[in-house]
Amino acid sequence: MPHRQQGVGTFTGIMAEIASRLNFTHRRLLRFAPYRFLVSLGHSHRFLIGVPYLWLTLFFLIPFLIILRISFTEAEIASPPFSNLLAWIDDGLLQITVNFQNYMELWEDGIYIHAYLNSVKIAFFATLLTLIIGYPIALAMSRASKKWQLFLLMLVILPFWTSFLIRIYAWITILSPTGVLNNFINWVGMGIGLIDPNSPVTLQILHTDLAVYIGIVYGYLPFMILPLFATLIKIDDTLVEAALDLGSPPLKTFWTITFRLSLPGVLAGCFLVFIPAIGEFVIPDLLGGSNVTMIGKVLYDTYLQGMNLPLVSAISVILLLIVLIPIYIFNRIQAKQFN
Amino acid sequence: MKKQMTALNWAALILGLLFLYIPIILVIFYSFNESKLVTVWSGFSTKWYSDLFQQDGIWSATKTSLLLAFSTSTFAVILGTMAAFALVKFRRFKGKTLFSGITYAPMVMPEIIMGSALGLTFVALKFSTGFFTMMIAHITFTMCYVVVVVQSRLTGFDRHIEEAAMDLGADGIRTFFYITLPMILPAIISGWLLSFTLSLDDLVIATFTTGPGGTTLPIWIYSKARLGVSPNINALSTIMIGIVASIVFLVTLINHYLSKRREEDEKNAHREIA
Numbered sequence: 001m002p003h004r005q006q007g008v009g010t011f012t013g014i015m016a017e018i019a020s021r022l023n024f025t026h027r028r029l030l031r032f033a034p035y036r037f038l039v040s041l042g043h044s045h046r047f048l049i050g051v052p053y054l055w056l057t058l059f060f061l062i063p064f065l066i067i068l069r070i071s072f073t074e075a076e077i078a079s080p081p082f083s084n085l086l087a088w089i090d091d092g093l094l095q096i097t098v099n100f101q102n103y104m105e106l107w108e109d110g111i112y113i114h115a116y117l118n119s120v121k122i123a124f125f126a127t128l129l130t131l132i133i134g135y136p137i138a139l140a141m142s143r144a145s146k147k148w149q150l151f152l153l154m155l156v157i158l159p160f161w162t163s164f165l166i167r168i169y170a171w172i173t174i175l176s177p178t179g180v181l182n183n184f185i186n187w188v189g190m191g192i193g194l195i196d197p198n199s200p201v202t203l204q205i206l207h208t209d210l211a212v213y214i215g216i217v218y219g220y221l222p223f224m225i226l227p228l229f230a231t232l233i234k235i236d237d238t239l240v241e242a243a244l245d246l247g248s249p250p251l252k253t254f255w256t257i258t259f260r261l262s263l264p265g266v267l268a269g270c271f272l273v274f275i276p277a278i279g280e281f282v283i284p285d286l287l288g289g290s291n292v293t294m295i296g297k298v299l300y301d302t303y304l305q306g307m308n309l310p311l312v313s314a315i316s317v318i319l320l321l322i323v324l325i326p327i328y329i330f331n332r333i334q335a336k337q338f339n
Numbered sequence: 340m341k342k343q344m345t346a347l348n349w350a351a352l353i354l355g356l357l358f359l360y361i362p363i364i365l366v367i368f369y370s371f372n373e374s375k376l377v378t379v380w381s382g383f384s385t386k387w388y389s390d391l392f393q394q395d396g397i398w399s400a401t402k403t404s405l406l407l408a409f410s411t412s413t414f415a416v417i418l419g420t421m422a423a424f425a426l427v428k429f430r431r432f433k434g435k436t437l438f439s440g441i442t443y444a445p446m447v448m449p450e451i452i453m454g455s456a457l458g459l460t461f462v463a464l465k466f467s468t469g470f471f472t473m474m475i476a477h478i479t480f481t482m483c484y485v486v487v488v489v490q491s492r493l494t495g496f497d498r499h500i501e502e503a504a505m506d507l508g509a510d511g512i513r514t515f516f517y518i519t520l521p522m523i524l525p526a527i528i529s530g531w532l533l534s535f536t537l538s539l540d541d542l543v544i545a546t547f548t549t550g551p552g553g554t555t556l557p558i559w560i561y562s563k564a565r566l567g568v569s570p571n572i573n574a575l576s577t578i579m580i581g582i583v584a585s586i587v588f589l590v591t592l593i594n595h596y597l598s599k600r601r602e603e604d605e606k607n608a609h610r611e612i613a
Binding site for chain 2: 016018019022023026045048049051052053055056057059060061062063064066067069070079080081082133134136137139140141143144152154155156158159161162163164165166167169170171172173174176178180218221225271275276278279280281282285286296299300303309312313316319320323327
């Protein structure tokens with residue numbers, strides 16, 4: 001077999017070289033018991049499963065149990081800054097002090113309820129907007145030629161690779177009262193004589209709900225386009241053709257065939273936008289300012305104050321419960337489709 | 340019949356791409372603006388770039404961010420590849436449902452929930468927060484992306500090749516280095532790059548798990564951006580966009596080259612057989 005000495009060939013050659021050297025050292029090292037033990041670990045199923053399993057249990061699963069526990073305690077000036085849930089009393093009695101105060105506070109203080117509802121509302125309508133804006137783009141991409149598709153896909157993904165924070169920050173420049181958008185409107189307006197140069201228009205978009213909607217739609221648009229594109233591209237064109245041939249009007253054809261068949265993509269896209277949008281805190285903080293309350297921002301501000309960590313835990317626990325509902329529904333629908 | 344692009348399709352595409360790119364282009368444009376007022380153009384200047392490098396804390400933040408992203412992606416690749424192997428190789432094992440559940444869950448969990456849960460855990464366990472707590476948090480949320488990338492590669496390749504190598508007398512280590520690793524290496528590299536960028540970009544989880552001395556670049560930018568627009572942030576953004584764009588360009592070029600090579604190799608192989 002001829003050995004290619006360039007590109008992939010060189011690469012395979014280097015790998016082979018490394019492999020043979022490693023193999024040599026490996027054989028010599030096998031004489032030592034600790035090394036033999038390590039090697040056996042590498043081959044053992046338990047190790048391969050166990051290490052990532054242990055990691056995720058420690059740093060993903062248990063933290064949720066810990067915040068659940070903290071949410072039932074009381075804030076204290078101590079380290080850690082909350083009371084003990086469990087305490088051993090001298091006689092061997094285990095005393096459990098469950099404190100529902102934090103949850104009561106969430107319920108009674110209107111700020112939190114309002115923030116939860118507002119987050120769900122904003123996330124819902126922002127998702128709808130993202131769908132309405134993203135669908136035509138995904139549809140157009142799916143109709144482009146193969147060569148273009150790859151290029152367009154790259155173009156849609158590229159902004160996703162640039163920092164989320166910077167992309168959101170860019171909108172401050174556009175939306176502020178003296179920003180690019182207002183300048184542009186005035187420039188065009190004065191050009192066609194609609195706006196009096198002495199009283200330029202100043203739209204206050206920054207620090208309103210509208211700015212937050214724009215931010216979410218902008219930030220999460222690729223998450224909507226990609227799954228939509230993936231399902232739209234798989235739709236059999238002959239179905240659409242057949243409907244058109246049989247006299248179905250284009251709009252009806254789109255609605256009853258294309259859209260219907262793309263529903264899995266619609267669902268996936270909406271899910272991917274809605275879930276992170278509920279907990280969003282960068283967008284409402286930078287673009288919404290103090291005028292827009294979303295629960296992520298409330299949670300972060302409460303955490304920053306550092307005084308009442310049990311309350312922070314309670315906010316997180318309820319937010320988690322709210323987020324679990326769409327995750328559960330999505331899983332159910334997916335399972336049904338799979339069967 | 341070939342699919343037709345209508346005028347409406349074109350309009351949607353062009354408007355959509357404009358929406359995606361105008362903010363980025365504006366940031367680059369205004370980073371070369373002479374004026375301190377961000378939205379007034381008063382001539383070309385690169386002074387905000389030199390101004391940027393004189394800012395307090397920017398170098399240490401950059402260093403922290405790069406070190407964090409580098410160590411995070413390295414550990415995430417190791418753990419993620421192990422998890423992917425476990426999920427693909429072993430059809431059934433005790434607790435597989437829970438295992439696959441917790442490997443994918445961090446992807447759908449809003450960052451703020453993960454961040455606060457981990458942050459509070461570190462407080463409760465009296466961990467002193469800083470670089471290492473950020474690293475633990477970042478490994479946890481990036482490793483699931485590695486799992487997905489590596490897993491798709493593992494299920495894609497024919498495991499009979501490994502078996503054939505073993506039958507021909509290669510031992511485990513040789514098979515791994517000659518066959519398995521070269522085959523999944525592209526997935527491992529893209530998994531590494533993905534974790535690297537995710538870690539470099541993360542603000543939310545980092546703010547909850549950071550401690551004294553653990554200022555990353557996003558945290559630094561955020562503290563400045565909260566005060567309003569300043570031209571040197573535009574300069575920093577332009578540099579970051581430039582770096583990312585060139586990396587993406589390079590990776591695409593390499594991928595293009597590799598796939599072309601592979602096609603040629605296959606053609607040659609077919610010719611030899613014939």
